[in-house]
Amino acid sequence: MFYIHCPYCGERREEEEFHPNGQAHLVRPADPDSVSDEEWGDYLFFRDNPRGIHHEMWVHRLGCRKFFNITRNTTTYEILETYPMGEQPTITAETAKVRHEQGVQTADGGWQTVGARPENSTLNEETPS
């Protein structure tokens, strides 16, 4: 059972309080009427299913009711960071690969690095520089 850091509440809470909402960073076409049926179909139905780093949207359903994003490793179930809506992940499949090649662990902190926003230093103690 996951232990998830809610970037709004500022603390880790049990998975039971949260609900996953699928892939993060989907962009709804600004003018749906101008896109082709195929493009609209891609937006509606097609999702990534990566082995490894994945960005997911979750909601703190039984907490603050806020949606936020999680960077999660789908093979180890490690949550590498959580960040509010509107922000971009600091860890991606590309950066993780580079770090891996450099022999740097993507995230220490045992099994979860919380609130990996660079400015969030107090929550960020366990993130490698």
Next chain:
Amino acid sequence: MSQNNRLSQGGRIDRSRVLTFTFNGQQYPGFAGDTLASALLANGVDVVNRSFKYSRPRGITAAGPEEPNAIVQLGASEAAQVPNVRATQQALYDGLVARSTNGWPNVQRDVMSWVGKLGGSFMPPGFYYKTFMAPASMWMTYEKFIRKGAGLGRSPAESDPDIYDHLNQHCDVLVIGAGPAGLTAALAAARAGARVILCDEQEEMGGSLLDSREVLEGASATEWVERVVAELADMESVTLLPRTTANGYHDHNFVTLHERCTEHLADTAADAGRAGEVRSRLHRVRAERVVLASGSHERPLVYANNDVPGNMVAGAISVYLRRYGVAPGQRLVLTTNNDHAYRTALDWKEAGREVVAVVDSRANPDGDRVKQVRDSGIRVITGSAVMEASGSQRVSGARVVAIDTTRFVVTGKIEELACDTIASSGGYSPVIHLASHTGKRPQWREDLLGFVPGEVKGMHFAGGVQAVYALGETLADGARAGGEAAKAAGFDQAEAITVPSVEACAESATSALYQVPHEKPTLRAPKQFVDLQNDVTAAGVELATREGFESIEHVKRYTALGFGTDQGKLGNINGMAIAARCLHRSIPEVGTTVFRPNYTPVSFGAIVGRHCGELFDPERYTALHQWHVENGAEFEDVGHWKRPWYFPRQVDGKTETMHDAVARECLAVRQGVGILDASTLGKIDIQGPDAREFLGRIYTNKWAKLAPGRVRYGLMCKDDGMLMDDGTTSCLAENHFLMTTTTGGAASVLEWLELWHQTEWPELQVYFNSVTDHFATMTVTGPEARKLMAEVTDIDLDREQFKFMDWKQGTVAGVPARVFRISFTGELAFEINVQANYALHVWKALFAHGEKYDLTPYGTETMHVLRAEKGLIIAGQDTDGSVTPEDLGMQWAVGYDKPFPWIGKRALTRPDTAREDRKQLVGLKPKDPKVVLEEGAQIVLDREQKIPMTMMGHVTSSYYSPVLESGFALAVLKGGRNRMGETVYLPMSDGTTHEAEVVNTVFFDPKWERQNV
């Protein structure tokens, strides 16, 4: 007093407290501090069970959770029955009643044993599947007899008198296992300031130290344990949990611990004089760090007839001797491939029993313990092993032979040694179960002859679990792991703790030996058991590899190796080694298996905790629930809600049937006035300057011009254009709306609104709040509704002043209320919202005034009939996520020309959603008015068509209508709106076929006049 095998002194038992217990109907004495297994051995009970498949007599083999044979059914009364308890883990208590799980009529004379005698060639792996394969329909019949023959524990037939609970815990460092490594780890972490939980599955903490011969800091190992446990118990930051098994390691350091609170005292908590206390408890621990100090299990060697009672794991014999003062025999032969097992020979000799010989597979063992054994005059036979045990109900001898382990052959003459006990040791397997629960594969270490855990984030390993076996090293390893765990949890001031000094002991290397070669080939030799619980033999594993099962995961499934409650604690490594030998590969090449939770069985009681009976699932009641109960309502579950389904009356001393009650309720609404408790409808309060704009984007229809005081029905689609929910939304003020949702959709619609606001349109100023529970909703409906309402409200009810789809603020029965003129029945209707705590008062006032109108309470079933007669849909019943507003014929509720691309709009012009042959909502009128079609029944156009028939749609709602005096239905039908008047067919599973006419969805009052009277 029998207890013939009890030593006159020694052991950690209380000889002053004699306990009486019953095993298989016979009474025996034991002592406080015994386990059921030690007490059985003390009384010389050799056969404790029959084996699972071959019904061979089996005795106690081990002393802990790895015991494969001594599985018993516990409990003196029916309600207290506990299946599949390991006698080695069950503390003895006075009055304990146990019986063997297998064996009929009893374990001494088992009628099934012919199966075993006939031998392995008759029951190879896959025997059941191969033999009882055809006909497939008979498998269920065969299985009944196979199960009876094979036998498993049985569950109690009465409900459990005990209570169980859950405890959520947090700690900095959770230490699993309180042996030497766990104790020093806990000490190191606690002294560093960390909050520590130390759990151990045994009756007392200390692990292997409780039966150790070694001396720590000049004192016996048990004295050192007492000192350390006392120090830990004194520390406020430490929680000690004995009798607590860490059974599951889950993601992000979530560990489930199963604590047995009264199970060691009596059958039930009440029997233990602790009525009202919990019997066992599940701790759900979220640990910053976990130290796994679960130690190792000694592996037995695989040789012929190694299952005859009297064959035991060497270390277990030392446990019984030193911890329980029990010598489970007179004459011992020890067969080993390592130094450590030699201690058992010394323990046995010190107990005054005869050690016939130590048989060592190594050519030149010369460690300190070996010297000690030789010095004490015990015969040591090197380069050899016990090839076969003699005896049937008890070991009578050991056949010893020189072996060549590399070529896997016997090389010398067989020597017969008379003995009654054979101890075997094939080395040690780290208990890595918890480390692999989250999917981490263990790694084989050829130098250590065992699997060690793979790296698990947040987990530290200490002692035997990573194959550190020498006591001094184990203690130091624990201290290191505890310190590291505390430091990682933020306690970095940890000072290194001083580890007690232990006299060093030189050891000669362990040799790799799993299966002992036999003079005959494995397939022809007497059975050599690998997995005693599942009756898997070396021949079975070899046969599986010959039949093409090459991966250990496949071998496992084919032979059942490592299945059941045992999970391969003793047999797994031996099984892998044998498969590897047969396939000429190394052990890691054959594959590694991972373990799943739980490590040992957990009772359902502990898993369920307090979530049983009416607390199994939350139930939600409306503010009027008690009235419904008192007035005889039958209830229906709608989501978590308990809603009145119908209100049967007593007629001529009999309770009305549902059909009669619903017919009566329907007619009351159509002819007089009825009342419905609609409080469960979802209600969402929406406020903000952009609330109106937001509604326009979420709903398919227009909201720009809805004036305060007006109500509008809206459809909500997903972005794929499919209907998701519907309901009315009222404009309370310019920037203030009240949305209603379906009962089941309340939570998901609120989350849906939040989703779009937070992720797509955060610039809109709008706020949502669930007010479902804040207001009670009462629907007063029927031709007499206005007259009744006039008696209780100050609101002007004139039909021109208070129009259909208006709402008014006022009082009802003297309390503030919002009244909405909306209708889900097609009749004149007033929906009253009052603060929930006024609901009962208002409801009762309505009934006080309603008596003269025969005000009739109705439930959800009548509500369904009435709305269906009007063709009004229920989202989720008449729709299923593949139905668009157009499919429902509700284009009137779709604002195609709205400026903003609202949710679902784009999808409605995709080719698929624009198809003309989509399933469309229609009415169905059965040709035979007595027929009520089945909901879900498939519709076909040609009743003569051969199966598979072309299915054109299905019935979504179907009822009997008392006003139409006929059955009627709503259905979705391909191209349905162009099929009005056509006849369709509904073939049923019983061979009959119903005929129905396709009609308009509005069956009653098609001009919608009645709701406007």
